[in-house]
Amino acid sequence: MSKQVKQLDRVIIRFAGDSGDGMQLTGDRFTQESAVFGNDLVTLPNFPAEIRAPQGTLPGVSSFQVHFADHDILTAGDAPDVLVAMNPAALRANLGDLPKGATIIVDTHDFTPRNLTKAGYDANPLDQLGDANDPLGEFSVQPVDLTGMTVEAVKEFGLSRKDAARAKNMFALGLLSWMYGRPTDPTITFLEKRFAKVADIRDANITAFKAGWNFGETTETFVVQYEIKPAPMAPGTYRNITGNLALSYGLIAGGVQSGLPVFLGSYPITPASDILHELSKHKAFGVTTLQAEDEIAGIGAAIGASFSGSLGVTTTSGPGIALKSEAIGLAVMTELPLVVVDVQRGGPSTGLPTKTEQADLLQAMFGRNGEAPVPIVAPQSPGDCFDAALEACRIAITYRTPVMLLSDGYLANGSEPWRIPEVDDLPAIDPRFATERNKTVVAKDGTESEEYWPYLRDEETLARPWAIPGTAGLEHRIGGIEKADGTGNISYDPANHDLMVRTRQAKVDRIAESLPPLEVDDPSGRAKVLVIGWGSTYGPIGAGVRRVRKAGFNVAQVHLRHLNPFPKDLGEILERYDKVLVPEMNLGQLSLLLRGRYLVDAIGYNQVNGMPIKAAALAEAIGGLVADAEGVTVDLTPASISTEAAQ
């Protein structure tokens, strides 16, 4: 039969199933296919903290959302157009997020009385399709026996029923790949590699994948195939990349660009562990990874490595930062290069390990005893984690200071197409090890001698010299006790302490001199409202701002990579606008900093539900502020703008 082909400009698909159903892999493969096809895309994996929560239950549901388009998009999308639900729990857990008219593809096989009960259904909603009281009446439901057809398709390989049924995620992937015209070669190549050692599993997965595709092609259930053209992108070579992978590559690049061996001391913690896993594969770059006995030992080893001439790095999430705080203070005091990566998750305490949040900003800023300034850098998207990590390395090495790199769970696991940079274009970082004594001292009798003073500073950066063990004549001792200016010897002198506290702060403030001016996105130049954010809210803020502009209103946007010190022109930029809105996945931490520093009446837009901010709701808030500032009525309802403008 002939199939109809419909053009779409963008689609949001959510794959949902049990934790053991392989939904993350399915979503990831669909993403790779879409990336290779040339769509712009953003992904949102969402999974429980439990490895295998009880099968078939609501807490065990794992999902992967991918938003792909023929144009530049910024978020993983507010609401899925298509839900693939592998069991009743997956249906029930995700139904609330679906807009009216969404397509639902369900695996009927798992809609057993037992699974329905586990998911809290009294009756099978699939039995009520088309009834007057159809609970799924608002949606276009496609019941398909994915498991049954998978088992049938792979029976020639003689697998157990359980193993055969496992390939159902590849059947689903094949079906969706047909539906959206995805290239299949990358997935077949991937499966060949992944299961190279187990031929029957490999063949079963490939067969299930192809069977899913063929089912779409031949069945009358699906009459429409959709086409989403490649998105125009700047010339270059691209790959799809997650934040944790890009961040790992950024750290390796920091090592290559500085000529220093990278030394990671780390303790496993969600959602940062993948950085440890990734870096442990790159020993050929001279990267050492030490899985320490605890968070404190992780940073301790990194500080020791930095003292001896490595680029020390430690990776963790918020609870780990709490444990590392005293050691970060030691790195502040000893003025050693150190990159501290905090992949933020929901808190406080254990909080929401697999969900995202931005609530560690003030911990990064102030979470230490004494006046202990630490520069803070934050990436704004998964691919941007590469540049942000490299920037953190630059600041750490140049200024001899620990630097906090604030990623988050959404950036860590989410992905986007990333234009691969030319290595020649990356900044070089000069570690400038001290090799000679730096101070001429005149004794009482007038004789001169040369000494090494570990706290004699560079006039431009205020950085101290970095002399590493093995350098003859520069033997010295450093530590956590207050130092005498210059010599670095123990000093309890009141005036010296005051001077050193101010000098450490001045050194961090001095970093602002090396920062480029902020890029304010204000196309009309007439905006009265400025939206300012940091970190992973870049996508939702950008999407929200676009909606408001599309409806004909003016709004400006600026996004901060550097949270400490702030860029020099930030104060002047804030002054230009009547209203300043600060969307954050916390209760107003950047707002507090901006208010304190610039006396600006920052207005918070705050969401702490473990999920990225939704662009539509944010746009309403921006619109409200624009209405207020300009004395106009702002209407952003979909009727007044086309939905595609939403992104």
Added chain:
Amino acid sequence: MSTTQLPFPGLRSGVELVPTSDQPQTGKEYTSDQEVRWCPGCGDYAVLKAVQGFLPDLGLRRENIVFVSGIGCSSRFPYYLDTYGMHSIHGRAPSIATGIATAREDLSVWVVTGDGDALSIGGNHLIHALRRNVNMTILLFNNRIYGLTKGQYSPTSEAGKVTKSTPMGSVDHPFNPVSLAFGAEGSFVARTIDSDRKHLTSVLSAAAAHRGTSFVEIYQNCPIFNDGAFDAIKNADTKADAIIPLVHGEPIRFGAPDSSGNGAKGLIRDSETGGVKIVEVADVGESAILVHDAHNPDPSTAFAISRLTDSGYLNQSPIGIFRQVERPSYDDQARAQISTARAAAPGEPADRLAALIGGGDTWTIV
């Protein structure tokens, strides 16, 4: 999950990869210009003098020696030595030293710590350093009291000890640091005394020569808050009965000498408990006395000997090298993996970086 056979990097001396000095050295060169600020009579002075006297004998380049300490009286130690050094934070010195020793094979790494620093706040790092067998020497100054915080009981203080924080007597059971080190898989475990410079120096030499983590407990008197804690093993009248000397290959005998000139008391295996017990040599015959074997791969006898240490007031304690066995060190193996990976990936780092970030499924827009 699977395991892989790790290559054994081979047996080496603890300082084999550290560059040596071609100039004769003196203790003065190892003395920094900082004024030593311990209390008069503190046992730390004796240890400092011994170390300053011993380091020239090692013959290493001074700039390749690093001392790391935590917090406490003894942790001021690095300031007084003219080597590289870091006075870090409470309990964390072994972790920092692990980073240094793993990052650099050409450094001789020393940790100076105390009973509070190593056994209370830093207990975790101590046991994991011992387990990993990182190439470094840990000097644990045990004065059985908290000195720097002015006199609270420590994890090695005897039960019942009356201190500022335990006016009715401590109800904490103390650690035996040597026993703990065995539980943590220590490959070199020794105990010595601050006031016996000769013994202290001989133990330090053996510790430096050992590849892996060398753990040396040093009994050290605090004249201010716990004076006399080790009098029994220091007084001429009592020390023969108090010190059980451990010398590899020698029968373990102590106490007032018998007619042969050797200690009248000795250790034998106790068939009832599986441990060791003290006997009169005359009662069992010389041949029955346990001969100390520091190289025994099985640590159970060494552990049994360590249990002869008084946990209360110290009237009796085995002194010497309990255990010295070869085991691959963490840092050697970690560096070997990096060397292997590097050898398999030739080329300029920048080119390999370009290949790395440009890998995976890519597409090009022109």
